[in-house]
Amino acid sequence: MSRETTTGAIAQQRRGHFAATVVRRTGSFVASLLVTFVGLTAVTFFISRLTKIDPVLTVVGDKATKAAYDNAYKALGLDQSLFIQYGIYLKRLLSGDFGVSVLTSHPVLGDLVRVFPATFELATIATIIGVLVGVPAGVLAAARKGRWPDHVIRVVGLFGYSVPVFWLGLVGLFVFYGKLGWVSGTGRLDVFYEGVVTLRTGVILIDAALEGQWEILANAFSHLILPASILGYYSLAYIARMTRSFMIDQLGQEYVTAARIKGTSFWGAVWRHAFPNIMVPLITVIALSYASLLEGAVLTETVFAWPGLGLYITRALFNSDMNAVLGGTVVVGAVFVGINQLSDLLYKLFDPRLRTP
Structure with missing residues (x-):
């Protein structure tokens, strides 16, 4: 067999292996998304059905006649078993039908997009x-462990993730807006700009900039x-x-000591040697922090x-608008799944070991 033929066979084998790897990873990714989606919707749906909120009264009102109540009860499919109700809900959900919001009288999907x-x-x-x-503060605290910068940053951080967010918001409004x-x-926006x-x-900042409305x-x-x-x-504290x-864990490693012995400055060893090695776990921390804020930052x-x-x-919870609550919960779950998958992709950018099949 000639050298060219052997090289071509090896290249073809590598392409086949790469294609198989891509198919396997894509299948695993899709399966993971489906399992997560079904689990998320199932949990939220069954919990909503176990609450004391009556979806029929939400639609017809508490002064409706028994005949109107019974008709709405059947129209909503509540006379079926819970599993059949969930199947109907899941089928509608997959078609993009999140139901209609009782509070706004608009499709829930349109409200969520808005x-x-x-x-x-x-x-x-x-x-x-x-x-x-938060990142520079954490690096500074680690580099000055046990000294006053470390103590100050730790106290500020402790205050940040210990004090209720709503209290900080009220104090901030009182001081920076009221006083x-x-x-x-x-x-x-102010009312006259609406x-x-x-x-x-x-996104108001982007849309205003696009139109030149400075x-x-x-x-x-x-x-x-x-x-x-x-x-x-709250985010920077975490x-x-x-x-x-x-x-602190990386600065205690031998490679940092070796870099210092070779003449690297202290801050050079911190930023050029130690900091890149914390990027992968730090991505997870930032992603989780971002996802928690995207939940809606309710308070x-x-x-x-x-x-x-x-x-x-x-507002949907206070008005027993379960279609809106379920739709919002599904969006929150989708955000978490999406950000976790994005963090997996970023891992491969910062950790070359994960780029190989």
């Missing part, structure tokens, strides 16, 4: 604040900065604590009347 960008905007800015401040007037109040900008992405952009930022900072403080823990959105997913679910 409110989610507000939560995305708030959580993204908060996470950026948490990463930009100092440095920021705007609740909501996303509806001026065409919502293309749903005054509205400044007003939106003034409304956003306080709730984002409150959530960012990120700083975990970064400190990861860095913060309630305090600041921020029209996002958290406030939508809260």
